[in-house]
Amino acid sequence: MxxxxxxxxxxxxxxxxxxxxxxxxxxxxxxxxxxxxxxxxxxxxxxxxxxxxxxxxxxxxxxxxxxxxxxxxxxxxxxxxxxxxxxxxxxxxxxxxxxxxxxxxxxxxxxxxxxxxxxxxxxxxxxxxxxxxxxxxxxxxxxxxxxxxxxxxxxxxxxxxxxxxxxxxxxxxxxxxxxxxxxxxxxxxxxxxxxxxxxxxxxxxxxxxGGDVIDESIMHEVVRRHCAQHAALEGVDVAADAQKKLLARAERAKIDLSSLSQAQIYVPDYFRTNQAGLDPDLVYQLSREVLEEIVSGKxxxxxxxxxxxxxxxxxxxxxxxxxxxxxxxxxxxxxxxxxxxxxxxxxxxxxxxxxxxxxxxxxxxxxxRADLLLAKNIELALARDTRHVAIKAGSVMPREGAIQQAERLNLYCTDPRDGVAKIQLEVPARRHGRHVQASDPRNNLASLSVKVDERSGRLFERVELDMRVDENLILQVEACSTVVNDQDATEIHNLEFGLSLGGLGGIVQPGDPALKKPEGRRFCNLKGALLLRSNLALREDKSLVPGEYLHEVQKMTPYTLDELTPLQVREKLYYTPCSGCGRRSNDPLCQCASGTTGNIRRVAFDF
Incomplete structure (x- = not known):
């Protein structure tokens, strides 16, 4: 076998x-x-x-x-x-x-x-x-x-x-x-x-x-109701290990009441007492109606x-x-x-x-011999709201003794000013397979951070990222900055998977119909959420550097002057303090925009 x-x-x-x-x-x-x-x-x-x-x-x-x-x-x-x-x-x-x-x-x-x-x-x-x-x-x-x-x-x-x-x-x-x-x-x-x-x-x-928690609820309520019927038993000690016997009886009664209307719970010598007139046995007739009343909340x-x-x-x-x-x-x-x-x-x-x-x-x-496959792309959030698929949907998950090794990434830090490189791993919220659009909502899997040299130039500090899925279906993630040599790691076990059913089909391949949302449903990202802005990139591309930061760097190193993209120009104007009063952009207390000169730094972003 x-x-x-x-x-x-x-x-x-x-x-x-x-x-x-x-x-x-x-x-x-x-x-x-x-x-x-x-x-x-x-x-x-x-x-x-x-x-x-x-x-x-x-x-x-x-x-x-x-x-x-x-x-x-x-x-x-x-x-x-x-x-x-x-x-x-x-x-x-x-x-x-x-x-x-x-x-x-x-x-x-x-x-x-x-x-x-x-x-x-x-x-x-x-x-x-x-x-x-x-x-x-x-x-x-x-x-x-x-x-x-x-x-x-x-x-x-x-x-x-x-x-x-x-x-x-x-x-x-x-x-x-x-x-x-x-x-x-x-x-x-x-x-x-x-x-x-x-x-x-x-x-x-x-x-x-779980059912065991339900059994405990039944056990405690049966004792309370039994003591309510026999007031003299209030405060009387329980015999050693009697609760374990009662728990087994409560579980049996719960099972019996799936088909019966009543079940008796009986535990001999439940109470530790020798007082005349007090019955040490616990006897309670539990009905289906009372059972449902006890567990209705759970x-x-x-x-x-x-x-x-x-x-x-x-x-x-x-x-x-x-x-x-x-x-x-x-x-x-x-x-x-x-x-x-x-x-x-x-x-x-x-x-x-x-x-x-x-x-x-x-x-x-x-x-x-059905292979277990990854159901959704595991993505890395990058600068400028871009994403990189680190592990593709459909990747075969490892069996005993094996490891599914994803590519080892060498990332560029586009903005080291706060001294931290921020790493976010995401999965599509509901779209499986490889047919995922940039506008589809994502769920955050994990966030890591490593210290970087805040004095280093843009795109100078590197972050090495290693990802792999082991035999226990755990995604292991390790990050390390190359200059400061700071490290962070995490493991993720809440992944979704898929199986080919009895050889009738296989993994969703490119070109297959994408998963569609039920008609008439609205599904979008929650508004008002605070988003972590990634400061990492896969390539050395100055267009991914924040405009206000690139402008400050080039002021200190004019020989590296590069033309800013329109978006970087808007970022520079937005984050540059007012030359008149020093307040931030769009501050309502800034009155420098009144009069004939106006304030050309006023910039509106469609966030």
Missing amino acids: AIYGFDFGTTNSLISVVEGDRCIAYVDEDHGGSPHPSVVCYDGDEVVVGHEAKSRLSSSGLGVIGNVVRSPKTLLGKHSVHVDGVSRSPRQMVADIVRYVAGHARDERPGDYSRAVVTIPVDMSGERRRDLREAFRLAGVTIDQFVHEPLAALYGHLRGLPDFASEIRRLDRQYMLVFDWGGGTLDLTLCQLVDGYLVQIANHGCGHL LAEGLEMIGSLLGSVGFEASDISLCLATGGMVNMPLIKTRLMEMFGPQRLCVSEEGQLIISKGAAWIAHD
């Missing part, structure tokens, strides 16, 4: 493989065909993973619960954490789960499980991605490539349709939204299908609205993210041809109802394989 799909989730983990024309998910048949819980328990030298570890969390006595770790994925980025007094590495915890899930797949179907396409949330930071890759290596698994979870879900949904080819033709040039609300994160991706090329237009994700916040994402690119719900809803949270009737109101029954698809679809999508990507 060459490469398989691995969905390492915050709540559950799962492996899927493609055999022939079928995608098989290796679920745990002993527990109702469900994925493996991302839970690990350390009991002395024994490592317990999955459903058994989760069951210990919810029902065992003292000594074991303190050794249980739920969702170690959320701990990535930390060097170590203490589990029942023992310092443990989150990477090793993740490796233990990966090793267990891969071992279960090997027991089901013997084969080579050493390479995988692994899914990640859209907002997973670079440091956590590196830790996740290292954890898989510790488990003996090489990550062939990362793929965003919602993109994998959409790929798996389309690729697994029985009428796959006809659905692709129907959705060509259409917009699709993936609403993936799982246990750890809420991820959204807006995509378009162009000639078999599935491309991301915009992503949005957060970790504070549900509303999560659903509002749809409007925020669509609004950021000038879209509305009516522009979406398919909304794919995945993840455990979308099974809640209230969420289904709200999504139905937004998109209608014809355009809303609540995946029947909600817990499996991401893993299956990763497996189809691995099977098709």
Whole structure:
């Protein structure tokens, strides 16, 4: 077996493989065909993973619960954490789960499980991605490539349709939204299908609205309501580790209420009391109506993210041809109802394989050997509002052990007066591929600055810029000034990508129809924003130097006198103080323009 799909989730983990024309998910048949819980328990030298570890969390006595770790994925980025007094590495915890899930797949179907396409949330930071890759290596698994979870879900949904080819033709040039609300994160991706090329237009994700956070809200509210019914329990201490048991019961009740009208939450000996007449058990009958009342605020916040994402690119719900809803949270009737109101029954698809679809999508990507491609140009803002495409849309993203090296740029500083060279990286806000116009709005990816010699002449100080995308889909940017030798660096992980869908098409090539904005929509840059004016250029061109600065330099070095362009003349006049009163141009207190002489330095710019 060459490469398989691995969905390492915050709540559950799962492996899927493609055999022939079928995608098989290796679920745990002993527990109702469900994925493996991302839970690990350390009991002395024994490592317990999955459903058994989760069951210990919810029902065992003292000594074991303190050794249980739920969702170690959320701990990535930390060097170590203490589990029942023992310092443990989150990477090793993740490796233990990966090793267990891969071992279960090997027991089901013997084969080579050493390479995988692994899914990640859209907002997973670079440091956590590196830790996740290292954890898989510790488990003996090489990550062939990362793929965003919602993109994998959409790929798996389309690729697994029985009428796959006809659905692709129907959705060509259409917009699709993936609403993936799982246990750890809420991820959204807006995509378009162009000639078999599935491309991301915009992503949005957060970790504070995951299902686990919802479970905690339910837990705390159940305790409050139970104590309100039994006033004598107010202020009574909670038994050790009882909250962890209650959290597991709250999660179970939330799942049951997707199909039932009521569910009982029962935790024996929840309260630490021996007082006569006080029942230490916590018992609460939770109805669907009360559940929706408890979580209504967070549900509303999560659903509002749809409007925020669509609004950021000038879209509305009516522009979406398919909304794919995945993840455990979308099974809640209230969420289904709200999504139905937004998109209608014809355009809303609540995946029947909600817990499996991401893993299956990763497996189809691995099977098709679909290259991950950069969806949008990465551009460098230059002087005079010009831009240079540093990494082109359609560039193939590196797989394991590779680096996508962009050109190394040697830039000229056109205006060193403030002693800083300003570097801005941008991407088109919504237009993918290479069909981007100068007037299209941009989103800022990052801003860097390096010190330059403020006494150096124009176009003398150089800035070296090095950009590359590594195997973790992180854009590494390094800048260095050649004279002052100042350095700055950053990394960017919020990039958009695309996939060729099942070999039906490829990257958008020059000459293909450009992405069009929905008719009747206004989409423009926000007015009143403060813009950072770039002072860098790719070539030694004096027309790119600000007019007032070039004029001052040439006064000091008359032997280098060059004729100013009309724009530079206007800049010189605009920024030169009034010869009469010394005030700035267009200062209302300047009265020198009255009378017969006038003030010829008055210049109007169409900013």
